[in-house]
Amino acid sequence: MGSYLSLTTRLSLTFSIAMLAVWGLVSVVLMQSLEHHFARQDETDLQSKIVITKNFISTQLQHHDPSWSELETGLNKMLSGHGGYYLLIKDSQGRVLASTNATNGQQPGMSRAAPDETSLPLHESWTEDGIRYRSITEPVFLAPALAKPDAANPVWIRVALDTSYHQHFIDEIKTGLAWLTGGIALISVLLGWFASHSGLKPLRSLASLSSRVTANKLDHRLSLADAPSELHAPIQTFNDMLDRLENSFQRLTAFSSDIAHELRTPVNSLMMQTQVALAHPRESEDYREALYANLETAERLARMISEMLFLAKSEQGQLAMQLEPLMLADELDELIEFFEPLACEQAVRLQRQGNARLLADKSMLQRAFSNLLTNAIRYTPKQGEVHIAIASNHTGTTVEITNPGLNIPPEEWPRLFDRFYRADSARQPVTEGTGLGLAITKAIITAHDGTISVHSNEQETCFSVWFPHTDSR
Structure with a gap:
């Protein structure tokens, strides 16, 4: 080179x-x-x-x-x-x-x-x-x-x-101008070097800062106070990149800790059940019951791994979607019919109103709303009602799933869609979830160019899903 x-x-x-x-x-x-x-x-x-x-x-x-x-x-x-x-x-x-x-x-x-x-x-x-x-x-x-x-x-x-x-x-003037030109050339080189060297100081600071940034030291930032206005944009972009990296590393660290915690419980359960079954000779029926318990735990592990692989594909933009025109009312009515036994068992009523047409992947859309309905039914008190409202306007289509229940503090709303995160006030003594349902729901909605948000108060909690119109996507 x-x-x-x-x-x-x-x-x-x-x-x-x-x-x-x-x-x-x-x-x-x-x-x-x-x-x-x-x-x-x-x-x-x-x-x-x-x-x-x-x-x-x-x-x-x-x-x-x-x-x-x-x-x-x-x-x-x-x-x-x-x-x-x-x-x-x-x-x-x-x-x-x-x-x-x-x-x-x-x-x-x-x-x-x-x-x-x-x-x-x-x-x-x-x-x-x-x-x-x-x-x-x-x-x-x-x-x-x-x-x-x-x-x-x-x-x-x-x-x-x-x-x-x-x-x-x-001729004397030309001679003087020639000498003066040489002097100006030398002075301009020195002044140019000094000006450029001083002006590029923030870039050298940027390089120095980059060399100090590691996975354990992501809190360094460049100051805009001493930088020229021309470098404000790249410095701000670099600082924003460090913010994103720091946030990603924090989430990755938390995710690693959470996944270790979530996997440790079923793995320990498998080991304990197997050790108990092997501790003393037992009847074949006892071994069968131990195997069924191990199978249930293994199925939960397989489901958790499958869901984590789904999230990994969604983050890489590798979800293979088959878009087709859907009527949201028909899809949600099908889900309501499916969840009706669970709702009756919890003494919860399910109600839907409104309709809209949407171009989406049928199986993914049902999976996303299944997770929302499961949470809504699980955390709704007896004799409560889960309300599903579909509305459409010139900007897009909105689906709101509202249920009465405990209040979720506003500072926890953004973290509800993190993997393995559960709001303390929303926890039940016993839960069969993996803590990945809302994260998967958000991934599916994002893959459809939509957004999901949550709002909670003392009376109810509402999850709002918005999809843009097909012609605007």
Whole structure:
């Protein structure tokens, strides 16, 4: 596998690249602004020199009729204090009439031809011998004496400027920007590392906490107070996961203890009955009675194991259901008929009202309501009545099984559906149940996307089962 950069390194590099990109954009804009500023300044200066030259020539022509050599001498004196400027005057045939600041008789751009009349004034920029020049060329119509032999043809005045001073200034700025860019790169890397290292501290705490979490230490939690808002969601999710794990381990521990307690009683009963039967020689009828007692205990063990396997499958989502349309009234009436002898024995009346259509697994649904009816009949006092109400609306179907009896405290309501749990106030001196009935009922209702809840007071206890409509599931 290839190596991967750490999250801190990635964030540091990303922060540095972003900083350098912003700084690079600012530098480009700054340099372009300087170039534009100096270009405008140079054009203004060149234009002013064109105007000065025109005024000088016009003034000289007003007083006398000078030659081009005299005008060149005067122009040299006029521009003597302006370093970096070059003046060149040509006629329409390209002959040099006058020039100033020439070196060895040459000026920058001397070889350039006279411009066309279609692009006036002509602004030029070029580099010669490593020096960048800017120039402006304009035509001037002079008096016939100076414009011989054709007074209608103009002379061309070109003023060029050596921009070395500006270029040196720009080069110094570029050098400074280069050093500053290096410094910013280093600072941005350090700041990016510090920011990412500090910002990712909760993640390191998360990793440290994860390493400390064991089956015996599930009470650790991360604090949201010192964490950035971006990490609140994953930290809260991690804490919620620990809550669920802690709750699951507590339930698993309690379940292990309960199952050991529940299995110990029938196993001890089997051992004791067998030891008693084998202690002394007995008649065959005595052995038969001992075997029947052992068979009854074994059947209870098999039923308990079967119910635990059913719960295990339901928790894994492996229940194989065969859904079919059912009329709840018919199914519950069938169960009422089945439980009628038990109800008569307990002097309890069973009553149903309402009806609804439901798509469900017939055998599982009957098993769930059988457990509820068994508990309702068992804990209803003599001459009491178990009431079954079916109601349906636009959200779903509700089945309520209500029976009078002892009050179950509200703090015990959620635990009634735990495996092997029995509310103390609801216990009878002798019970044949395994403590798994309500847990199985909840598993079946949940497999049908339904919910089950309980409400109890001094007068009655009501188990309410809700199923969503078929088209909404």
